[in-house]
Amino acid sequence: MIDTALLHGFLFAAVACAALVLVLRHPMHVALAVVAAMLALAGVYAMVGAHAVAIFQVLIYVGAVMVFMVYVIMLLDVRDESLARRFSQWLLPATVAGTVLLACLGAGLWAGYAPFVAGEPVGLQAFAAALLNDYWLHFELVSILLVAAVVAALAVIGAGRRPRA
Amino acid sequence: MHDLPLLAWAGVAIFTIGLVGVVVRRNVLVMLMCMELMLNAVNLLLVAFGQRAAAMEATVLVFLVFVVAAAEVAIAIPIVMLLVRRGRSMDAGSYSELRG
Numbered sequence: 715m716i717d718t719a720l721l722h723g724f725l726f727a728a729v730a731c732a733a734l735v736l737v738l739r740h741p742m743h744v745a746l747a748v749v750a751a752m753l754a755l756a757g758v759y760a761m762v763g764a765h766a767v768a769i770f771q772v773l774i775y776v777g778a779v780m781v782f783m784v785y786v787i788m789l790l791d792v793r794d795e796s797l798a799r800r801f802s803q804w805l806l807p808a809t810v811a812g813t814v815l816l817a818c819l820g821a822g823l824w825a826g827y828a829p830f831v832a833g834e835p836v837g838l839q840a841f842a843a844a845l846l847n848d849y850w851l852h853f854e855l856v857s858i859l860l861v862a863a864v865v866a867a868l869a870v871i872g873a874g875r876r877p878r879a
Numbered sequence: 880m881h882d883l884p885l886l887a888w889a890g891v892a893i894f895t896i897g898l899v900g901v902v903v904r905r906n907v908l909v910m911l912m913c914m915e916l917m918l919n920a921v922n923l924l925l926v927a928f929g930q931r932a933a934a935m936e937a938t939v940l941v942f943l944v945f946v947v948a949a950a951e952v953a954i955a956i957p958i959v960m961l962l963v964r965r966g967r968s969m970d971a972g973s974y975s976e977l978r979g
Contacts, residue, residue: 735912762926762927802971812898816895852943866954
């Protein structure tokens with residue numbers, strides 16, 4: 715009973731904070747709304763038994779990605795044209811298209827209604843064993859992707875400096 | 880106890896919000912955060928459907944999505960800073976050099 719109420723509360727908070735992202739003006743407020751949505755989603759993961767995912771959600775998304783984003787917002791001057799006029803000229807078509815997309819996907823979900831059966835909780839120990847026994851190749855490929863991302867970021871920064879030198 | 884359509888509905892709603900946000904907002908950083916929202920919605924759907932059948936595989940996939948998101952931010956933030964340094968604006972509408 716209380717589990718269901720908590721799950722519904724977290725889900726509602728996640729969707730509400732995501733909707734706030736669309737309307738808030740200042741990028742810092744948007745970042746805080748995204749952080750709140752991610753924390754609510756971490757609560758949802760914990761409630762449905764995906765404990766490892768809940769931990770990673772808080773550690774990686776909130777702790778690393780969004781803190782990085784907040785640093786960048788503090789670093790840059792955000793008081794420009796996009797602060798005064800926050801919506802582009804695509805506001806109306808995009809809203810209509812988004813509503814249609816939501817209706818289509820929602821109708822598809824409604825047609826394929828299936829009862830949810832909570833599975834076995836996935837803890838960190840089982841996840842770590844599976845990752846390093848069965849999925850070690852994916853793990854290594856991911857590390858190559860991260861190295862490539864770092865090299866690409868350095869290349870982008872280098873490309874920005876070259877004209878000045 | 881829980882029902883899958885509710886989780887899937889929330890995932891679809893968050894994904895749509897992120898998609899609309901990328902199109903309608905002008906600030907490049909806000910557009911980036913909307914992309915993060917879309918990745919989060921995909922994660923929610925993966926977890927929701929993974930709990931029915933293959934929880935471990937879904938968890939590994941979610942882990943891979945986390946890494947992709949981190950790599951995306953690592954590349955996108957320098958691009959944004961480069962754009963702001965050159966154009967002095969975070970408004971996506973002010974970058975129209977590629978328009979024919």
